[in-house]
Amino acid sequence: MSTVLSVEGVDVWLGGRHVLDEVGFEIAPGELTGLIGSNGAGKTTLFRVILGLLPAARGHVEVVGRPAGRPARAQVGYVPQKVALDPDVPLRVRDLVSLGLDGNRYGFRRRSRQRDEAVDAMLSAVGATRLADARVGTLSGGELQRVLIAHALVAQPPLLLLDEPLANLDLANGQEVVTLLAKLTKEQGVAVLLSAHDMNPLLPVMDRIVYVAEGRVASGTPAEVVRGEVLSGLYGHPVSVLELGGRVVVVAGDTGPTDLVTR
Amino acid sequence: MGAGTGRGVMFSGVMATAWVTATLVAVVAGVVGFHVVVRGATFAAHAVPMSAFAGAAGAAVLGVSAIAGLGVVSPLAALGVAWLGRRRRTDVASALVIVVMLGLGALFLSWTAEYSSQVYALLFGELLGVSTQELAATAGLAVLAVAAAAVLHRPLLLTAVLPDVADGRGVSVLAADLWFLLLVAVVTTMAVPVVGTLLMFSLMVGPPAAARAVARSPRATIAASVAIALVTVWSAIALSYVTDWPVGFFVGILGAAWYLAGRAAAALAARRRPGARRQPAALAA
Numbered sequence: 001m002s003t004v005l006s007v008e009g010v011d012v013w014l015g016g017r018h019v020l021d022e023v024g025f026e027i028a029p030g031e032l033t034g035l036i037g038s039n040g041a042g043k044t045t046l047f048r049v050i051l052g053l054l055p056a057a058r059g060h061v062e063v064v065g066r067p068a069g070r071p072a073r074a075q076v077g078y079v080p081q082k083v084a085l086d087p088d089v090p091l092r093v094r095d096l097v098s099l100g101l102d103g104n105r106y107g108f109r110r111r112s113r114q115r116d117e118a119v120d121a122m123l124s125a126v127g128a129t130r131l132a133d134a135r136v137g138t139l140s141g142g143e144l145q146r147v148l149i150a151h152a153l154v155a156q157p158p159l160l161l162l163d164e165p166l167a168n169l170d171l172a173n174g175q176e177v178v179t180l181l182a183k184l185t186k187e188q189g190v191a192v193l194l195s196a197h198d199m200n201p202l203l204p205v206m207d208r209i210v211y212v213a214e215g216r217v218a219s220g221t222p223a224e225v226v227r228g229e230v231l232s233g234l235y236g237h238p239v240s241v242l243e244l245g246g247r248v249v250v251v252a253g254d255t256g257p258t259d260l261v262t263r
Numbered sequence: 264m265g266a267g268t269g270r271g272v273m274f275s276g277v278m279a280t281a282w283v284t285a286t287l288v289a290v291v292a293g294v295v296g297f298h299v300v301v302r303g304a305t306f307a308a309h310a311v312p313m314s315a316f317a318g319a320a321g322a323a324v325l326g327v328s329a330i331a332g333l334g335v336v337s338p339l340a341a342l343g344v345a346w347l348g349r350r351r352r353t354d355v356a357s358a359l360v361i362v363v364m365l366g367l368g369a370l371f372l373s374w375t376a377e378y379s380s381q382v383y384a385l386l387f388g389e390l391l392g393v394s395t396q397e398l399a400a401t402a403g404l405a406v407l408a409v410a411a412a413a414v415l416h417r418p419l420l421l422t423a424v425l426p427d428v429a430d431g432r433g434v435s436v437l438a439a440d441l442w443f444l445l446l447v448a449v450v451t452t453m454a455v456p457v458v459g460t461l462l463m464f465s466l467m468v469g470p471p472a473a474a475r476a477v478a479r480s481p482r483a484t485i486a487a488s489v490a491i492a493l494v495t496v497w498s499a500i501a502l503s504y505v506t507d508w509p510v511g512f513f514v515g516i517l518g519a520a521w522y523l524a525g526r527a528a529a530a531l532a533a534r535r536r537p538g539a540r541r542q543p544a545a546l547a548a
Contacts (some may be wrong), residue, residue, distance in 0.1 A: 051431040073433045080427035088529075089301060089424060090475045090484040096424065102419035105430040106414055134422075151428070222433055 004029050004159050004191040005050065009059035012045055019045050019214050025210050025219035027193060029158065032185045034202040037212030043195040044081060047163050051078060061130035064158055077152030081163035082199040083144065093147050094119050094132045100151035122154040125188070126180060142173030143261050146180065152192065162194040164200060174201050199226070273504055280398055281390045284442050285496040287405040288454045289466065293489030294412045296471035298443055302423040305468050310357035311444060312451045312460040314340030314364035319385050319455060320371035325466060330400055333452040340364060341444035349524055387511040388459030390500070393477050397456065404453035408446060415442050439513070458535070462514045469518025473525030491521050
């Protein structure tokens with residue numbers, strides 16, 4: 001299988017702190033990968049490196065065989081962690097999605113049927129057709145997340161990065177977004193890298209996991225990575241993986257035999 | 264503005280020039296004002312024309328055209344606000360630029376013979392004093408400003424609404440801020456001699472803010488903003504002609520009235536909508 005995203009031996013220092021230490025992993029087309037770690041673990045920093053906004057001190061990142069940054073920008077769709085929209089901004093959902101096609105281009109634009117069809121098709125794919133003419137400032141959190149995904153995917157990039165898309169969503173809306181992302185990876189073949197501090201909502205759909213702790217990562221299938229011995233090695237001290245009421249919890253200390261997370 | 268005696272006088276001679284000039288200023292203010300309100304950059308957009316006060320005052324001291332002084336100082340003020348305001352310190356940068364440039368403007372004006380009339384003209388403009396040559400310069404700058412706004416439209420919109428996404432797609436928010444402020448500088452150079460720094464600001468904020476409250480798409484908002492700005496300046500000139508009160512008074516009052524009317528219309532429409540208005544979208548970790 002070809003590789004959409006390749007991260008090899010990436011080191012990043014910020015303010016004298018070693019934020020990412022020899023980080024490496026790969027993502028294939030149609031895979032949904034969870035980038036899991038606590039707040040401040042370096043998830044957003046890694047996204048900035050993949051987007052080419054932050055240079056790595058060492059190592060390199062390739063998106064579809066192109067180095068991160070300008071050559072790879074058209075290959076990456078991005079949904080940021082913080083989106084605060086003015087409720088009065090005069091922008092319909094279809095206008096926001098349309099900016100995903102050419103919002104980065106200077107110059108005059110003509111209306112075309114193809115671009116309208118592309119926007120409509122994307123809105124349909126994320127289940128937001130009924131919102132097309134709504135003002136973006138009136139959307140609920142879950143609706144906005146769908147629209148931002150449509151904006152990021154309308155130009156059909158092979159890689160989609162989502163920085164904490166489930167933060168501030170209630171359980172039902174979070175589950176809807178996860179289900180939508182799983183559907184898009186399978187139907188459109190897009191590779192998704194999604195960061196979260198809680199892996200539980202993603203466990204049913206995650207193909208791979210990249211677990212970040214202390215600046216290092218462990219990657220593989222959830223069953224390979226979410227294990228006491230693997231995460232203990234990552235944290236540099238004993239941790240245990242427990243299953244409590246159907247939820248997987250990583251706790252400090254050795255609490256006995258670790259449970260292997262299975263799909 | 265003096266009271267007239269008939270329709271013929273109201274639309275002839277200097278009055279005809281005033282109508283055309285005001286129309287050009289209104290169109291440009293309506294178009295560029297859209298980006299001012301969408302970017303939430305009213306203070307920065309206030310800083311550039313207020314700073315240009317120093318350029319016009321300096322031009323008066325040197326005995327050269329006010330447009331020349333504005334054309335030099337407005338872009339410098341724009342660059343100053345953009346550079347000092349990087350890393351999201353725009354408000355502080357705008358305030359600093361305003362106080363420094365107003366101080367300079369006051370100093371320059373103190374060196375001229377007609378201090379009070381110059382101050383009044385720079386703050387409120389001299390719509391009736393526009394010559395044919397100035398009208399040509401105003402028209403040229405108006406075409407430049409509208410064309411620049413069209414070319415910059417999409418990146419300005421993207422950086423205003425989704426700045427983090429824009430960065431990831433290679434559109435620098437700092438560069439967009441700079442382009443935006445330079446656009447405001449062009450409008451300043453064009454409009455300050457005509458409507459003054461204060462009235463230009465009210466034209467760039469009142470009509471687009473009112474339009475934003477009632478229109479849904481960028482295109483409709485810009486069209487409504489231009490229409491409201493046109494009605495504002497035309498009404499202000501006509502009311503001034505009839506009452507002999509200053510044009511500036513009517514521009515300011517009408518700008519605020521449009522905004523309040525727009526908010527009221529938006530509130531009424533929201534109340535009529537089935538399901539009413541929901542909580543605004545705001546996602547932040």
